[in-house]
Amino acid sequence: MSDLTISRRGLLAGSALLLASTALPTIGFAQTPKKGGRLVLAADSEPRNLNPAIVASNGVFFISSKIIETLAEASFDGKDGLQPRLALSWEGAADGLSVTFKLRDGVKWHDGKPFTSADVAFSALQIWKPLQNLGRTVFKDLAAVDTPDDLTAIFKFAKPTPFQLIRNALPALSSVVPKHLYEVGKIEENPANNAPVGTGPFKFAEYKAGQYYRLTRNDAYWAKDEPYLDEIVYQVLPDRTSAAAALEAEEIQLAAFSAVPLADLDRISKVPGLKVITKGYEGLIYQLVVEINHRRKELADLKVRQAIAHAIDKDFVVKTIFLGYAATATGPVPKNDPQFYTADVPTYPFDVAKANALLDEAGYKRADDGKRFALKLLPAPYFNETKQFGDYLRQALAAIGIDAEIVNNDAAAHIKAVYTDHAFDLAVGPPVFRGDPAISTTILVQSGIPDGVPFSNQGGYKNADLDALIAKASETLDTAARTELYKEFQKKVAADLPLINVAEWSFISVARDTVGNIANNPRWAVSNWADTYLAG
């Protein structure tokens, strides 16, 4: 198991960690999994709605992915990076107008009713397409779902839809909920949203607000001998320092999603019986991005944007802010993405002299006080690291004569200021890469998005070439051609800098040595944990 436990020194040696990770095969364990036991882990938030078919977000998946399953899950070594869950196979028609799913036989809902293609059709048409935060975009052209028999679901699209996109969307967007519970009444107000019923290895048992969620073993789970655990308890620990303390005191056995702050990892990795695990999040990549308001005259000038890019020492950011638990970024697709990433894009090495020269060239000379112009910088408050990078960026900009004033807001105020009011010049944001640029990445630079849409281009950037490229990629059916277009997309974004990609990171788990089968898929923390076990 030693190849899982990584010391911080080892990490610092190569921040190419994220890059290499998807290439690694699934790790074999010498130990045979043991049955039984209660896994207690830290949860830092309590989602108001636990239905992953409506809210496709990591906070919801963290709990509900054990209860409600998707058609397919991400995989390190499966074909196209997928492994079957409720669907056994999926095939796209050449014309892009249909996708056929063959479903798993003998699957039962937690209430004993059989799972059929009708449930898939209902979930897709009544929930993913009209209600789901991400599905509303990806499934917008879904017109019908044919169910010729109980185990076949054929998705029919009104417009050609790339099969590659649908495939890449499966792990996050295809949670199937039971039709028989949702067909009566309003879907958004269904009690099952807070006490989910699914087909997964664990059943929802109870929720005590502010205290814990408890899931129990589904004895009728379709996978033989699984799950191994009897119970999973999510203990709500709002304070991040207490998660580390709870691990040390052996009150919890696992803290996922970086519940233990980076700064504590060095110390906690030395505690006997605890291991720090950086794998298992390869499919949940967050990007550290400088969002730019192109309405500002200075920032509309490419030279100024290039200067800012040159002023940022990405290696320093990775080493100092992320303590090595991140990788530097080159463009809008993360380095560890196995399908789309290209390194062949314009880069901006750290070079203060060049940055200064570019600003001089652009006509923004230093005034007597050494300053060229002032601007407002809004770091997103959601992560410690985004706030710290805000502080770093302020210093980096000062070195090239740009006087940045930091405006701190809480989450709601930040969202409003940046995405509705556009009351920013530069903002630091953490958009998520979701396995396909069309899901939530192209929207970051595309024009014509209404005000108020979060994590989208609200900086007033407009580039007809780029818009045309995005539109073309969205209707290109051939996987190779589509991939090529997204490589072109990365080049164009890196060249014109509608925003500046600085780093890519994901989360860290800390667990007791007894917890087995951790991190064995790229979305482990939000997968079903059917094979997770407690030894000893």
Added chain:
Amino acid sequence: MTRALRLLRRRVVGSVFVLLIVVVGSFLLLEAAPGDAVDAYIVSTGGDAGMIELLRHRWGLDQSELTRLANYLWALLHLDLGQSVTFSRPIRDIILERLPTTLILMGSATVLSFGLGSALGIYAGARPGSIRDRFLSIGSLALYAVPGFWLGLVLIVVFAVDLRWLPIGGIETIASGKTGLARAVDIGIHLVLPVSALGFIYLALYLRMMRAGMAEAWRQDFILAARARGLPRRRIVLAHVARNALLPLVTMLGLQSAQMLGGSVVIESVFAVPGLGRLAQEAVAGRDVPLLLGIILVSAVLVVVINLLVDVAYAVLDPRVGAGEASA
């Protein structure tokens, strides 16, 4: 006793106005905060323009501020606290779930700080200027200067992580299935650290106040008289010096109850106690205006009631209080 009743009636009428001001003021303040419940919600989900519009409509956020305030007050008149936006549940239920926890935490902490604080104050004030007086005064001041969350964390590290005598947090052992006495004991054990953290901080106030009051009283003529009458020292300290110094402490008790509600926000987070303070924090972060108003209202009622009790206690302790009103 009619004196106390009359006082009570006057205060209750005044309190209604206080509460109204609190509600309207808080509403306006919250409205002034940038971002609404939908902004707070989409932080973790994202979503397109259509979804956002739908949410605003469903949560009633597309109505004007005035309409919402009027609706809220109208519902309040019918003793209805409304529906929480972030929890989509009746606010009354949510608050009732959390209130007992906060009351136990606050109550125990108040008893600890008042009880221990005044006892140590008497001990110190019995001999003002002595070594033990100096030691206690400085020690308590040091405790008072410590930030609550830090004291909480230190207690956790020492007693929960290193010694493992006490649980790290929570209000009871999760999913333990305990009932009756076993459960009460379990809750008690879980409360030791948070109550200590909250109580020790405010202990200094009572200690110093008691001590100062006693130091003052020692110089009064009636003490001299008591000593001249040859009363035992113990009796002088308790019945004469301490009793006279007690009154300002009772006033402080009323004022501190409000303070402690604020302090419990931090302590409840550090110790993962599911109380009202943490709920308030979540309501602010989620821009859940009706929920926060509900919490503020309940807290305000709590503070008003405690202060009423303090006033009544005052009237009982000091015959002069309220005597003027009787003749007016």
